[in-house]
Amino acid sequence: MLDLKFIRENAEKVRIAVKNKNEKADVDAILELDEKKRKLQFEFDNLRAEQNKISQQIPTLKKKGEDVSGILAKMKNVSVEVKSISSKLTEISENLEQLLLTVPNIPHADVPIGNDESDNVFVREWGKKTEFAFDSKEHLELCEQNNLLDLKRATKLSGSGFVAFTHKGAMLERALINFMLDFHVRKHNYEEISLPILVNRKTMIGTGQLPKLADDMYHVEQDDLFLVPTAEVSVTNFYGGEILANDDLPKKFISYSPCFRREAGSYGQDTKGLQRIHQFNKVEMVRLVEPEKSYEILDEMVGEAEAILQALGLHYRVLTLATGDLSFASAKTYDLEVWAPASQKYLEVSSISNFMDFQSRRASLRYRDENGKVRFLHTLNGSGLATPRTFIALIEAYQNADGSIEIPEVLRPYLGGLDYFQNIL
RNA sequence: GGAGACGUGUCCGAGUGGCUUAAGGAGCACGCUUGGAAAGCGUGUAUGCGGCAACGUAUCUAGGGUUCAAAUCCCUACGUCUCCGCCA
Structure with a gap:
């Protein structure tokens, strides 16, 4: 498997390697999914940060005798959204992983280019x-x-x-x-x-x-x-x-x-x-x-x-x-x-x-x-x-x-x- | 194949719902101390992703579920150990 970062930064090299090795691997699909995944991961991280922060405050507020039912209701929604993003993220990650497994290694510069x-x-x-x-x-x-x-x-x-x-x-x-x-x-x-x-x-x-x-x-x-x-x-x-x-x-x-x-x-x-x-x-x-x-x-x-x-x-x-x-x-x-x-x-x-x-x-x-x-x-x-x-x-x-x-x-x-x-x- | 117990970081090991961003110990690294060493003291000590960084986030065998919140509760799979059965 190639480093995803490497593929991102050297897409053309990878395309050439795929061609010279007579392989089929969709580099563009990988780049696209990678982009999507990172965006979603960012969203997920931020939402989780919020969820973690507020969830940690709940026991303190309760102890003070404050009414937390409003917060709980709000956090219920956050929880639903976290799950939704998380499952999308899992799906994209799995697809990306599958595609990555089909990308061949890149031949060393010394290797003669040839068909068979x-x-x-x-x-x-x-x-x-x-x-x-x-x-x-x-x-x-x-x-x-x-x-x-x-x-x-x-x-x-x-x-x-x-x-x-x-x-x-x-x-x-x-x-x-x-x-x-x-x-x-x-x-x-x-x-x-x-x-x-x-x-x-x-x-x-x-x-x-x-x-x-x-x-x-x-x-x-x-x-x-x-x-x-x-x-x-x-x-x-x-x-x-x-x-x-x-x-x-x-x-x-x-x-x-x-x-x-x-x-x-x-x-x-x-x-x-x-x-x-x-x-x-x-x-x-x-x-x-x-x-x-x-x-x-x-x-x-x-x-x-x-x-x-x-x-x-x-x-x-x-x-x-x-x-x-x-x-x-x-x-x-x-x-x-x-x-x-x-x-x-x-x-x-x-x-x-x-x-x-x-x-x-x-x-x-x-x-x-x-x-x-x-x-x-x-x-x-x-x-x-x-x-x-x-x-x-x-x-x-x-x-x-x-x-x-x-x-x-x-x-x-x-x-x-x-x-x-x-x-x- | 049947029954039971268990699975936490490099290792040992605490933790049965929220001040655990995993206690404590060992090991390791660095520093202090020393004539030198040991002991002692102090500091540090996982990995992935995003970020210049601060930091955020994920990972307590794995995957699902419950919950505002899961190492902790539930389900499934896998693995380890013990007993039974079978067998080179």
Whole structure:
């Protein structure tokens, strides 16, 4: 959420941001309601002041034995009017709040302006595309040969877009999760945290998934709870509504969670195998920091996510997202795309974003700075990493001519020392 | 799921209709005192909105209601605790 004052004073900037992000938000309606609200608030405050003042005098007058019936009758009218203004005020405030929730964050000045992902800008790459001296196999074939996945039976259980990791596949996935968690905890000093994956509406609004992405969320109607699409939601909202001490910052959390996405509107895209599924696992980095440091930390987090891919020895590239591909709440985002050498394409495995104070305002995440002033802090998050696509790139890159799969050194301790998967059919 | 108790500021805690713009205490900050520290004394110590400010206003879990007036009375929801039931 943007600061209402900021919108008031920078309406044009906000309009441009809405346009560049392909969003729909009615800035003029907001300005109009804001004006109305402040006027009404002024009226309300004055009337309440009068009511409070006279009500306080009543007991004294009574004690003196004066007749207060005239005052009571007059105050009865004031009371009616206070209630009427108050309910109007509540209505306007709620409408204004709803409109404010539809205004996206403003992209950072560095962010390339562009309509969609084709306008994303290449930043750098690491490693080389794997070249095979044999006919390489795509991940689905490798999974089948090594019995790592069972798509048919997962579909039987839950429908299309759900997968089952089987045998060594399940173990490899778990190895990836554990490796990533340990790596971030030990090398990057993250604090591990494990939170509910079923959260309420307020929590979803806090990080900006609601109201915009309601159709993309799984919703448990009976309890009005939502399955999180990323651990970002519960971790970022963890301190919601609180004022942290200056010493409490920065917060650095690493959290593993399953992620649930309905993927409404993306039918037909990347539906093959593990690329786009309704439920997947992800290790997420979340930071709560002082505003001045957030861009420095954004770069640091990109490096931390890259470190995982480097440790796994996988070629990847880093992109800066263009305005049109930037998420609703983000001011600036880098994507990490890993190379899947048999499928011959880059797969997005991490999105690292600075939300600045956008989520803080929604979730009311504040801290007291060294001068004792209460300020909104800045939030950032990034995948470190999502497992299914990492899994694809990994088995494709580490395949041998016979279809067996070598295990990268760093994962071996998580697989009981195993150094390769052999066709176990 | 059933029954009961409770929900006050950073924390503890008083407050059952009006001199409460929330007592008192703890903690914290600053000052006095001291050779230094402790103790003691004094002052200050929530957030939002409007205002240059003085100040006004809102917030005692949340939302409704009663009243000239609500932390206080009534209703609903949520949460916490205790007991019972069920259950990993």
